[in-house]
Every structure is written in C-alpha cells, then in structure tokens.
Amino acid sequence: MYRYDEFDARLVGDRVAQFRGQVARRLSGELKEDEFKPLRLQNGVYLQLHAYMLRVAIPYGQLDGAKLRRLAEVSRRYDRGYGHFTTRQNVQFNWVGLGDIPDILEFLAGEGLHAIQTSGNCIRNVTSDHFAGAAADELMDPRPWCEIIRQWSSFHPEFAFLPRKFKIAVTAAAHDRAAIAVHDIGLRILERNGVVGFEVHAGGGQGRTPLLAAKIRDFVPETDILDYLEAVLRVYNRHGRRDNKYKARIKILVHELGAEEFSRQVDAEFAAQGGHEKIALPQAEIDRIHAYFAPPDFVPVSAEEAALFDAAQAADVDFAEWCGVNLHPHRQPGHASVTVSLKPVGGAAGDATAEQMDLVAGLAERYAYDDIRVSHAQNLVLPHVPVVHLYALWQALEAASLATPNESLITDMIVCPGLDYCNLANARSIPVSQAVAQLFAETKYQREIGRLHINISGCINACGHHHVGHIGILGVDRKGEEVYQISLGGRADEKAAIGGIAGPALKAEDVPGAVKRIVDTYLSLRRGRDEIFIDTLARTGMEPFREALYAAA
Amino acid sequence: MPLLKDGREIPNDWVFVDGDAPIEGVRAVTVPLERYLADVASYEGRNAPVGVRLQPEDDPDALVPHLDRLELIEISFPKYTDGRGYSQAQLLRRRHLYRGELRAVGEVLRDQIFYMNRSGFDAYETARADLPSVMEALREFRDAYQPAADRRVPAFRARHGNL
Numbered sequence: 001m002y003r004y005d006e007f008d009a010r011l012v013g014d015r016v017a018q019f020r021g022q023v024a025r026r027l028s029g030e031l032k033e034d035e036f037k038p039l040r041l042q043n044g045v046y047l048q049l050h051a052y053m054l055r056v057a058i059p060y061g062q063l064d065g066a067k068l069r070r071l072a073e074v075s076r077r078y079d080r081g082y083g084h085f086t087t088r089q090n091v092q093f094n095w096v097g098l099g100d101i102p103d104i105l106e107f108l109a110g111e112g113l114h115a116i117q118t119s120g121n122c123i124r125n126v127t128s129d130h131f132a133g134a135a136a137d138e139l140m141d142p143r144p145w146c147e148i149i150r151q152w153s154s155f156h157p158e159f160a161f162l163p164r165k166f167k168i169a170v171t172a173a174a175h176d177r178a179a180i181a182v183h184d185i186g187l188r189i190l191e192r193n194g195v196v197g198f199e200v201h202a203g204g205g206q207g208r209t210p211l212l213a214a215k216i217r218d219f220v221p222e223t224d225i226l227d228y229l230e231a232v233l234r235v236y237n238r239h240g241r242r243d244n245k246y247k248a249r250i251k252i253l254v255h256e257l258g259a260e261e262f263s264r265q266v267d268a269e270f271a272a273q274g275g276h277e278k279i280a281l282p283q284a285e286i287d288r289i290h291a292y293f294a295p296p297d298f299v300p301v302s303a304e305e306a307a308l309f310d311a312a313q314a315a316d317v318d319f320a321e322w323c324g325v326n327l328h329p330h331r332q333p334g335h336a337s338v339t340v341s342l343k344p345v346g347g348a349a350g351d352a353t354a355e356q357m358d359l360v361a362g363l364a365e366r367y368a369y370d371d372i373r374v375s376h377a378q379n380l381v382l383p384h385v386p387v388v389h390l391y392a393l394w395q396a397l398e399a400a401s402l403a404t405p406n407e408s409l410i411t412d413m414i415v416c417p418g419l420d421y422c423n424l425a426n427a428r429s430i431p432v433s434q435a436v437a438q439l440f441a442e443t444k445y446q447r448e449i450g451r452l453h454i455n456i457s458g459c460i461n462a463c464g465h466h467h468v469g470h471i472g473i474l475g476v477d478r479k480g481e482e483v484y485q486i487s488l489g490g491r492a493d494e495k496a497a498i499g500g501i502a503g504p505a506l507k508a509e510d511v512p513g514a515v516k517r518i519v520d521t522y523l524s525l526r527r528g529r530d531e532i533f534i535d536t537l538a539r540t541g542m543e544p545f546r547e548a549l550y551a552a553a
Numbered sequence: 554m555p556l557l558k559d560g561r562e563i564p565n566d567w568v569f570v571d572g573d574a575p576i577e578g579v580r581a582v583t584v585p586l587e588r589y590l591a592d593v594a595s596y597e598g599r600n601a602p603v604g605v606r607l608q609p610e611d612d613p614d615a616l617v618p619h620l621d622r623l624e625l626i627e628i629s630f631p632k633y634t635d636g637r638g639y640s641q642a643q644l645l646r647r648r649h650l651y652r653g654e655l656r657a658v659g660e661v662l663r664d665q666i667f668y669m670n671r672s673g674f675d676a677y678e679t680a681r682a683d684l685p686s687v688m689e690a691l692r693e694f695r696d697a698y699q700p701a702a703d704r705r706v707p708a709f710r711a712r713h714g715n716l
Binding site for chain 1 (some may be wrong): 577582609617625633634635636637639640641643647648661662665667668669671672692694696697698699700701708710713716
C-alpha cells in the first residue's frame with residue numbers, strides 16, 4: 001500500500017489548512033454560498049437533505065486496518081456511528097457538521113486519508129479492480145499506476161474547473177471489475193513487446209445520457225500516459241460543453257464529435273506538446289511507487305493446513321456455503337480473496353457501523369496481511385487470506401452480520417442512498433432494495449439463481465448504476481408518486497452494455513413481484529445453471545421477460 | 554478595480570476597448586482577439602501598446618506570430634467556474650513561452666488565484682480579494698504534484714534530488 005512521504009503529508013496538510021480558512025470565511029459570511037460551493041465540493045462536502053455530507057477518498061479502494069479504524073472513529077466522534085461505502089470506492093458520512101469538517105480532515109490526514117476532489121467538476125478519485133494485486137486473471141497490479149494518476153490529478157491547476165466531473169478507472173485483468181466502459185476515461189493495462197502501456201477508452205458514463213466509452217487509442221506506452229491524459233483533459237476542458245450542465249460530460253463531446261474526430265483532436269494536442277512540456281516522470285519515481293505495492297510475504301500453506309480448510313467446510317455447511325459464494329480465486333496457492341458483504345438482508349447496501357469497521361480492521365491485521373479494499377459493488381474485500389484462516393475469519397464476520405453469502409448474487413445489489421438521504425433523489429432506493437432482498441433471502445434460492453446484478457438508483461443521475469445492472473431499477477417521480485422503471489440487460493464488465501427499458505414504471509410495492517417474475521422467467525428459459533441470467537437474456541431477447549413482467553397488469 | 558502583481562497593488566494603465574469601439578487618444582489598450590488579428594499591422598508605430606483580451610472560447614494559438622510584441626494578454630473569466638482560461642494560460646506560457654504579462658480579469662476570486670498562478674498568470678484584476686489575502690493564497694501550498702507554468706518543482710522530481 002502507498003504510504004505518504006513528507007511531500008504527500010505536506011500537500012494534504014496544506015489542503016486541510018486551506019479548507020479550514022475557507023470554512024471560517026464561509027461561516028463569517030465573507031464567502032457567499034455560491035462561491036463556497038465549488039470549494040467545499042472539491043473537499044468532498046455536500047449539502048444534503050438533512051445535513052452536510054462528507055465524502056472521504058479511498059484511492060482505488062485501498063485501505064489497511066489503521067485507516068479503516070480511523071474511518072470508524074470519525075463516524076463515532078463526528079457522525080452517528082456508521083459510514084456508507086460507495087460505488088466509487090469511497091466512504092460517506094451523512095451527518096457531519098460543517099464547522100467540524102476541518103477537524104475531521106485533519107484527523108483523517110493523520111492516517112494518510114483525505115477528501116480531496118471527491119466531488120466537484122474536477123478529476124475525481126481514481127478507481128480500480130478491488131482484487132488488484134491478488135486476482136488470478138490479472139496481467140499486473142494496476143494500483144501503482146492508479147497512485148501515479150492520483151498524484152498527477154491532485155490539485156492539478158489546469159483541471160479544477162472542468163465543464164463537469166471527471167472519473168478515471170483502471171483495470172489490468174481479463175475480467176473487468178473496474179467498469180472502465182462507463183467512465184470518462186477507462187484504462188486497460190496491456191503489455192506489448194515487453195512494454196507496459198494502456199488501451200485508452202473515453203466518453204463512457206451513466207447519468208441521464210448513458211453511453212459506453214469508445215476506444216480512442218490501442219496503446220499508449222506507460223512513459224507517455226500522463227502526457228496523453230493531459231491532452232485528453234485539455235481537449236475536454238477547452239471544448240466540452242458548458243452551456244448545459246446535462247451535456248457537459250466528456251461523453252457528450254466524444255459523442256457529438258464522433259470518437260474518431262475526438263481521438264484525432266487528442267492526438268493533435270498530444271503531438272503539439274513540446275519536449276519541455278512533457279511530464280517525463282523519472283524512472284526512479286515509477287520504481288519508488290511500484291515498490292509500495294510489492295506483494296505481501298505470502299506464508300506458505302501446507303497440505304495439512306489446506307486439509308483443515310477442507311475439513312471445516314465439510315463439517316460446517318454454512319461456512320461451506322459462504323466459501324462457495326464469497327471467495328475469489330487468488331494467484332497465490334493456499335490463498336483466497338474474501339468479500340465481506342455489506343448487504344445483509346434488510347440492511348442498507350454499503351453501510352457499516354463503527355464496530356463493524358473496527359472488527360474488519362482487526363481481522364485484516366490478524367488474518368489478511370493488513371490489506372483491505374472497498375469494491376465498487378459497495379462491499380469490503382480482504383484480498384489476501386491464507387485458507388487456513390478462513391474458518392476463524394468467517395466465524396468472526398458471521399457474528400457481526402458481515403458474512404452474508406451473497407457476493408454477485410441477487411441480494412448483492414448496488415443501491416444509491418436515494419431519497420432517504422440525497423437531495424437530488426426523486427424516490428427511495430433503500431426500502432425497495434430491502435423489499436426485493438426479503439423475497440430472495442434464502443441463500444439456497446439465491447445460489448440456484450446464480451450471478452445476477454440488480455442495481456437501483458433513486459434518480460436519473462444513476463449513482464446506483466441502474467443502467468449497467470442486469471436488472472436495473474430507476475426511481476422516478478410521477479406526479480408526486482415514487483414509481484420505478486425496470487431495465488434489463490445492462491452490464492459493467494468487459495462486455496459492457498446499457499440496459500433497455502422493459503416498459504411502464506411500477507409502484508414500489510409491485511417491484512419485488514416484478515423482479516420475481518423476471519427471475520422465474522429466467523429459471524424457466526435457461527439452458528442449465530451455467531447460463532447466467534444475462535446470457536439467457538442475450539439469447540432470448542427481452543420479449544419473454546417483458547411479457548412476464550406485464551402479463552399480470 | 555484593484556490590480557495585483559508581483560506582490561503589490563499597481564495602477565492599471567490599460568483600458569479594454571470592446572468590439573469595434575474607437576480607440577481614443579494615446580493610451581495602452583487591450584482589444585478582443587478577432588480585432589487584434591485583423592488590425593495588428595496598423596498597430597505598428599502606435600505610440601502606446603496594444604494588448605489582447607481573450608474570451609474563454611478563443612484559441613490562444615492564433616497569437617503565436619505576435620507574442621514577441623505583446624506586453625499584455627488578458628484572459629477573461631466571465632464566470633469563475635469556467636476553467637478554460639487555465640488551459641489558455643498554460644498554452645501561452647508553457648507551449649509558446651509567452652513572456653509578457655498574463656492578467657486574469659473578470660470573476661477573479663481569492664480561492665482561484667493559486668491555480669491561476671500555477672497556470673502562468675502573474676497579474677490579477679479583482680474586486681474580491683485584497684493584497685494580503687492574495688499573498689496568503691499564493692503561499693497556501695508549499696508543494697505540487699505536477700509540473701505547470703510556474704517554477705515549482707513537482708514532488709516527483711523533488712523526491713529524487715530534482716532529477
């Protein structure tokens with residue numbers, strides 16, 4: 001994991017002092033709210049329905065025990081004892097006081113955490129694969145480049161007042177767990193003739209105009225990537241639309257120009273950079289950052305220990321069930337990556353109490369090389385766990401309601417905070433997710449259904465990623481009534497697609513039944529258990545599902 | 554409106570002449586880009602300098618043939634949230650090595666000035682920030698993560714003995 005050196009610490013400390021001054025000037029009235037707004041947003045401070053919300057950055061979802069414990073302490077001291085982990089691998093505190101925020105930021109900075117650029121029309125937190133550095137299907141660890149991009153994009157003087165927010169995601173695995181196709185820039189790390197580089201995608205995004213990113217470059221060598229990103233950002237900053245907030249994302253520019261013309265403009269800007277303008281990151285710095293991400297000293301797991309793990313599964317059916325669902329293959333023999341589910345049936349997706357955070361922090365230190373990730377599916381992940389520790393780990397998680405065996409199953413829903421918290425929302429998301437989860441609560445049933453992603457957003461801004469849910473649920477306001485539109489066929493991985501709207505919106509109480517009918521239709525149509533929902537849908541088309549959905553109406 | 558440059562408040566000797574309005578008397582003026590490019594030949598031999606005021610949509614590359622004779626380029630921020638001026642400044646300073654004064658005009662607020670300075674501005678016309686607060690803003694960060702148009706050494710070099 002990256003550790004701050006004196007430069008990082010000073011930059012973050014200076015930022016805290018700067019924001020402390022800005023808050024003081026706001027509270028004294030010297031700064032007007034509209035002048036303060038972009039400043040607070042670039043420090044992660046939103047004004048929500050009931051209170052200020054603070055969004056803390058978790059760069060590419062990376063934490064360790066000490067950092068997670070610090071987040072727990074923030075929630076205890078300054079909030080209501082819980083935090084909400086987000087689809088951008090960040091964490092939000094929903095009930096903080098504006099006057100406390102400088103102190104919170106200072107407290108966070110003491111543990112190498114910050115809230116820089118977690119909102120506002122700037123380059124946001126860089127996101128990545130939550131199994132980075134562990135996954136068996138990974139070419140290399142993407143985190144060093146995420147950290148390099150984090151540093152380059154932090155306090156970038158040219159790109160702090162972009163037309164709109166800007167999100168970069170990086171993957172290096174065959175299976176894209178970073179959803180690069182729905183980011184402003186998606187980077188796929190490749191190797192070509194021994195040179196590391198990036199396939200560059202641009203112009204993806206969700207919101208009210210969902211669009212998939214277009215590939216604008218097959219290969220940018222690593223030595224050029226920051227200069228190339230500057231070229232993309234400069235073309236966007238100069239030519240992105242500013243006349244209409246809803247047309248200001250880079251996706252609209254890419255779409256209106258066409259990917260080919262956009263990429264030509266970026267190439268022209270890139271080619272115009274003089275030698276003296278090049279960032280020219282020294283190799284020593286690239287090496288320095290890579291060194292922080294060296295794999296842990298994996299302990300060897302003996303055959304006897306592996307046999308103990310097998311025996312525990314044989315003896316405890318609940319444990320075996322969890323192992324069958326929440327473990328991900330690790331490239332190191334005798335190890336697994338563990339998903340710590342933040343989706344208990346009846347809970348709010350992504351929420352964790354201070355006690356739960358403390359517990360996971362301690363478990364990571366004891367059993368998992370002190371490495372913790374936040375996934376964009378709003379769960380926590382322990383990327384490296386020797387199998388010999390899994391039983392003890394599971395027991396501890398189970399006792400804290402953190403061992404729901406539902407990773408990538410139907411109750412592992414992505415859910416935005418919705419109208420319960422958010423002042424943009426048109427409808428509630430959390431109660432709808434809870435009602436759906438109740439219907440599918442039984443693990444055996446969920447496993448029978450298999451991989452199925454339900455994503456729920458409480459408004460068209462799509463924070464709940466409904467466009468890329470296998471089943472997407474979008475809350476809308478229809479003459480004062482909260483109703484829900486169902487879409488089918490979205491996905492966020494390497495086969496990314498935007499879901500299609502199935503038909504008229506439904507009342508909240510009808511949503512669980514509608515999901516049930518979709519699932520029943522799938523179960524009746526699928527060609528065996530290996531054909532997951534999204535593949536059956538691709539084969540049959542939407543019609544049989546639409547029929548099942550609306551036949552009763 | 555106060556004009557701040559080089560740690561001082563200085564008198565503003567320049568007048569912006571918009572559109573096709575006549576330039577009256579012998580005085581330093583700035584004009585819109587289009588007018589400057591159309592009339593640049595006629596400025597030869599004039600007894601007072603002519604500068605340019607760029608609007609956000611203007612392409613600063615158009616000024617490249619004239620940069621040596623320009624003493625002042627103003628970059629206009631009609632709204633402080635419109636960040637195009639930062640790219641214009643970086644292009645003029647870093648790509649085209651413009652050496653004259655680069656002045657931010659329009660909605661210039663204290664909390665934008667640090668990034669303006671990093672982007673290559675050296676003068677700020679502002680009604681919303683006094684000299685002490687601007688000087689404070691310019692010192693708010695001791696380090697930088699990336700190269701820009703100022704002289705700050707980016708952390709990735711400073712870490713390795715200014716490599």
